[in-house]
Amino acid sequence: MFEYIRIAVAVPNVSVANVTYNVNEIIKKATEADKENADIVLFPELAITGYTAGDLFFQKTLMEENTNGLKEIIKASKNLKSVIAVGLPIEVKGRLYNAAAIIYGGKIYGVVPKTFIPNYNEFYERRWFSSGTELDVGELTAEYLNISDIQEESVPVGNDLVFDTGYFRFGAEVCEDIWAPIPQSCRLTLNGAEVMLNLSASNQYLLKRSYRREMVSQQSGAQICAYAYASSGSEESTTDLIFSGHGLICADGKLIAENKKFIDTDYVLYGDVDLGKIRTDRLKIKTYGQSADLYGSADDVYEVCIPYKERENDLKYAKIEKLPFVPENEEELESRSNEIFEMQVEGLERRLEVVSAKPVIGVSGGLDSTLALLVATEAVKRLNKPASEVVGITMPCFGTTSRTHDNSVRLMKALGVTYIEIPIKEAVLQHFRDIGQDENKFDLTYENSQARERTQVLMDYAGKIGGLVVGTGDLSELALGWCTYNADHMSMYGVNSGVPKTAVKNVVKVIAKTHFPAAKDVIADVLDTPVSPELLPPSDNGKIAQQTENLVGPYELHDFYIYYTLRFGFTPEKIYALANKAFDGEY
Template sequence: MASLATVSATCLNQFPLDFHGNLQRILRSIEISKQQGSRFRCGPELEISGYNCEDHFYEQDTINHSWEILAELLKDDRCQDILVDVGLPVMFKGVTYNCRVIFLNKKILLIRPKQILCDDGNYRESRWFTGWTKVRHIEDFRLPPVVQGVTNQVFVPFGDALLDLHDTCIGIEICEELWAPVSSHIDQSLAGAEIIINGSGSHTEIRKASYALELIKSASAKCGLAYVFSNLRGCDGERVYLNGCSTIVLNGDVLKLGEQYSLMDVEVLTAVINLDAIRTYKNRIRSRSLIAASAPSYPSVRVEWSICEHVSRIPTSPLDTVSFIPPEEEIARGPALWMWDYLRRSGASGFFLPLSGGVDSSSVAIIAYSMCTLITEYLKDHQDEQVLRDVRKVVRDQEYYPQDATSLCGKILTTCYMGSENSSQETKSRAENLANAIGSNHFVINISSATKAFVEELSKSFDGKTPTFQGEKVENLALQNVQARSRMVYAYLFAQLVPWKQQRNGFLLVVGTANVDEAIRGYFTKYDCSAADLNPIGGISKIDLKNFILYAGRKFKLEAVREIVEAPPTAELQPLESNQTDEQDMGMTYDELSCFGKLRKPQACGPFSMAAILLQMWKGKHSPEEIARKVKHFYTSYAMNRHKMSILTPACHMENYSPEDHRYDLRPLFYPDFAWQFKKIDDLVQSEVD
């Protein structure tokens, strides 16, 4: 008889410090796992406390409450007769570790601390945790009294060990250990592990969804094992969207793959794995067998439990195809669901969006409409009471049921065209047409009287001296900026008072509309209407937004988008006869900006390195002198506007060259004049010319 093991990977939408809510979602996942016949349930990283507690991990309350929740899990009837793996912070000998706790029938079997922490990109784990450095070593951990009272245990194993079950051996990785050059699963599999579990907290980026899966497939195929990967989902209070995609892979073949973006707070993937297939596969890889024969022993914890049952089951077959959604659909879903989590957990009753009729603000409006579409379609297909409760909580109506995206959008999204004497009829029409198409609650105002009042009051203090657009550059910029900042004041005024006008409680979250390219260049007014509560497109390039808006126009049948994309991007802050355009103002195209951004951040280029690369990349397109000028202009503009990036509205991280400096792109606030770097560029150009 084949040895058939039934295991579950879970995907949870957890929330930092929401101990009650996190507990209920964990219990629900265990309940579903058991209903699906699973003998082992693997959960995501730090699921008890929530992943992004950040400096709350310094607080003893966070650790103590996590133990209290674990005690609740241990004694709950739903957690009996199934091997369970959960994630929480644990302090051992005065050091805090990111840990997995494995328990069975009210007994803790092992506390496994994370060995390799993630400290790049959006992650700063070593700020709060320490990596466990004692590889292949376990010590005694004294349980806190709240848990001792449930388990009747005083000491349990703490450290790096395998789980030795009656019928198989299980190894444990935690998130970053999979990505590391020397991964834990290699030594564990050589020491006999047939199943590797991994509780993870991995975020999304456009075009990156397949990366983790390829690593898992490679690990499984190279070592011969079943890999059970459980990931978090959703916006848990940070700038990232945790992308789900929990996975079960056998010998390199994908058996189960969770949804890439979803409204499900609890998703469980269960697979029946033929352990004999693992053993046969291992035995056929002769080089692996040779290495395994001389591999050092690994400490193990004996578990009186069989992961296989003597019941009639059919092994789960590999998926025929594995595919991920295209970038345009990632934008339609990722930022939309990030917005939804932000909204439902903030206590707000909707969003307020300054809608200019350009690509950026129109993209945000369509992302909000996509959010409404995802919600209404999900409720048609799923009897999910939690999603319905969240919708009713937001709209302040306990009887409401969203019939379609347009009606829901009218309740959740308020848009406003904030025109001035410098605005065109075309942009006003584009904004109104889009608002009508998606059903937003739309307003039109004119800010000219307010901005004139600012200037007139200033003129009184300046003894009648009044700035003009035709005057010096400083006058022109000041008059543009006062318009932009007036829109921010109006945005927050509307956000507070629209619910009052509608005679319902609540407030609106102001949504920003600056894309990632403009943020890098600093092409926005500090504290204008880009200074919002959240920004769904702050991590998306202008190029991707244009592609998205055309895609969304087809998907949602929005005829207004073609005109929006074809119109030259413009701030409309100068008199119309100036024919102001964004690219002209910036002194560079959006294509060039995107290129500069990718070289600056992911490829870690300074001015000289960037120029050296572009001299080859743009050879034949621009002269060496022109390339040097463009690089110098970019870095001069970047340095001059760096201070703006320190106050960027929290944005959904979707692109790997974001300048967001809360944690992703840590740079000085002020820069020198790059005299030395620019001289080296000139020398390089001269050598090219010679």
């Protein structure tokens, strides 16, 4: 639904070389995931036999049980609606391969052998397994696999398989393949795979968990794909090696889901992945298409069609951020706020340096003008000029409250900028008389006349002193059209035009603490002031009567819609569904 798929990473209990036990555990986990409407269930490397079977891989008894175990999983899948990827050893023409079997609806649709066989440090897999590059066949008959009693069709085999379900396309690789300089996933994703599955064992040592997480996340970002990773659980641990059962689901460079325990087993991890984001980015980022042309070729892969039936997805495991522009993590929030501020300052600093002009700003005592003023003050500082180079003009009129007026004055004084107060009430009343506007009629003309008068003052004063009018409107206001034409929609440099409203507040809060401690008290009150254009008279008790969010709705909703519309081009229906999930019960 809405291009979401649910991926399940299943790490079952394992008893090494006890195939019957392992298969029962695999079927239990597959059934559990199927009940959760998983589209894909991913198991670890060699899950049917256990990864640490060692020389038992050469025993005919184990290999026969392995085949029987595979058949049992295929039979069980007939009653399930999920695609299953499970690890097993498979013998082809006298060579043993460490492989992934792709199973759906009572059939096996492909076998993907491991390409890169580690034989260094604690690994000596070449003792048992050959590389997928050594295969000289492209398919295996059902008779050869000893599954002809449950399946007639031959089974494609190779590390070049891309599976197309009609709803999503995926590929598979095994453990070490992702650690290679050029992973197999590169070829598969450049030829259309949107999801990569890695069946892994990957023993544990100090700091490897974080390295593995970064590697999987980076691979999902570089290949613009979803990447799921299932590693052998703790019951595979030996006297020499510890296995931690690390499970990961990443997409487009972001972590979607990860198991919590450092050493883990016997669990299923779920993640809902938005393929719409991946598809949009592949369309937008032309480097992906160029890379596909340069390094990918239809001749390099073999496409396998799976007659998959799309499943319902209730977005239960979807990580949908209510505030996509505002990180939840405090450390990340502070870092991003500083980054936004630095970019704003750099842009304005360069402009001021080139045109040799003083910044002129209309200061209202609200959030947007406060941020613009802080940016301008820091920009002139970095140009080795005094704060007084910044000209702040407050222009009280009908709707100005004592709170916002006093805050604007206190802020300018605390920052040391040049402070000018130009009341515009009389000028606006004169304009009303000129055009025949009733001053008691609080209509659009009443409001816009004030906004245009303020802009005229700013532009004319800037012209007088050779200044540059710094606009204060933010991205959200501009996207909504919540500004007055030929008034606050105009400036000589819109320093906030790329900053959404939900981010403005956090940038001001962080920067006040790190850059402007002398102004932190007044900024704290600005942060606590309702967002308002103050174009209508205050209430009887002198407080702000006109509050923007009461008129246009909550900015957190607007920024949510703006993000998914502009960033990914989602349909209104999809954005509405995501909003219902993110803001459940709030509106």
